[in-house]
Amino acid sequence: YDFFCVDLNMQKTAEEIQALFKLIDDPDEEVYSTISNRILHYGSPIIPDLEHLWESTLDEVSLERIEMMIYKLRLQDLKEAILDWKSKEEPSLFEGALLVTKFHYPEMNLDNLRNQLEKIRRNIWLELNNYLTPLEQANVLRNILFSYYQIKGSEVNYEKPEAFLISAPLLSKNGNAFSNAILYAELCQQLDILADFINIPKQCIIAFYTMDWDPDAIVPNPQEFIQFYIEGTTGNAFSQKDLDQYFQRSNIEPKNTYYKPLSNQRIIKKLMQEFSKCFNSPTLQYKQKDLNDLANLLDD
Numbered sequence: 001y002d003f004f005c006v007d008l009n010m011q012k013t014a015e016e017i018q019a020l021f022k023l024i025d026d027p028d029e030e031v032y033s034t035i036s037n038r039i040l041h042y043g044s045p046i047i048p049d050l051e052h053l054w055e056s057t058l059d060e061v062s063l064e065r066i067e068m069m070i071y072k073l074r075l076q077d078l079k080e081a082i083l084d085w086k087s088k089e090e091p092s093l094f095e096g097a098l099l100v101t102k103f104h105y106p107e108m109n110l111d112n113l114r115n116q117l118e119k120i121r122r123n124i125w126l127e128l129n130n131y132l133t134p135l136e137q138a139n140v141l142r143n144i145l146f147s148y149y150q151i152k153g154s155e156v157n158y159e160k161p162e163a164f165l166i167s168a169p170l171l172s173k174n175g176n177a178f179s180n181a182i183l184y185a186e187l188c189q190q191l192d193i194l195a196d197f198i199n200i201p202k203q204c205i206i207a208f209y210t211m212d213w214d215p216d217a218i219v220p221n222p223q224e225f226i227q228f229y230i231e232g233t234t235g236n237a238f239s240q241k242d243l244d245q246y247f248q249r250s251n252i253e254p255k256n257t258y259y260k261p262l263s264n265q266r267i268i269k270k271l272m273q274e275f276s277k278c279f280n281s282p283t284l285q286y287k288q289k290d291l292n293d294l295a296n297l298l299d300d
Helices: 002-022 029-041 044-055 060-087 093-104 110-127 134-148 167-172 177-190 240-249 264-276 285-296
Strands: 152-154 174-176 195-198 205-209 226-231
Touching: 002 029, 002 044, 029 060, 044 060, 060 093, 060 285, 093 110, 093 177, 093 264, 093 285, 110 134, 110 167, 110 177, 134 177, 134 205, 134 226, 152 177, 167 174, 167 177, 174 177, 177 195, 177 205, 177 264, 226 240, 264 285
Parallel strands: 152 174
Antiparallel strands: 195 205, 205 226
């Protein structure tokens, strides 16, 4: 009897879905809104049915509506995944970056990216030892990332959204300052290298700290605990003097808060906000709003 009830319920669900699909092209926006909300209620398991419907549909309006429903269903799942990531005691920077990649490439195999990161991590680990100075550690990272793997770096360009994603340096070997710096910072975290992504305006910079630095301590001048900086695009090192000159040229007043490490949540929030600027055209502004909404989920 129970099996019969389950089977009957499944049949009723299938019939309702088919009935809803037949109304997708309804010209009345209010009717379509009701239909759309009902379809979204089924969640992501309905996506294969929508994709099959898309393949057999010729009407342009219906195609756009199906695409939007698939997008919204994936967005629902992504919101849940981001909240789950945020709730972890120590959310992985790399896994957070993968969630942003999933927004743009929902069907990408993320395990390929995880495997590629692990290969890079292992190659760097083999070159490290306890006797290396921080600058020598930074040279190992730069040589393997930018020479051995030949990862290229480019300036931030909002016309190239794919360059913001962690998949860019790992797959196409061509990221921008954000994706390259996040990859660099993740490797430092995995390899217990005392270096962190810091909050310098309009820059993606990694700071290498001294051994006595305590990120939880309240200190008046955290920059005094920084030995040198790494530019995220290329992995090149530079000094405090170079950074002071950047502040002068850019008319930026230096603040002590710029030198404290960003949490992984703050880094991913910053990435989402910058990435959202790639979707400024009228037809894509809904993506910009959605990315900023996702970023706001990461507020403390």
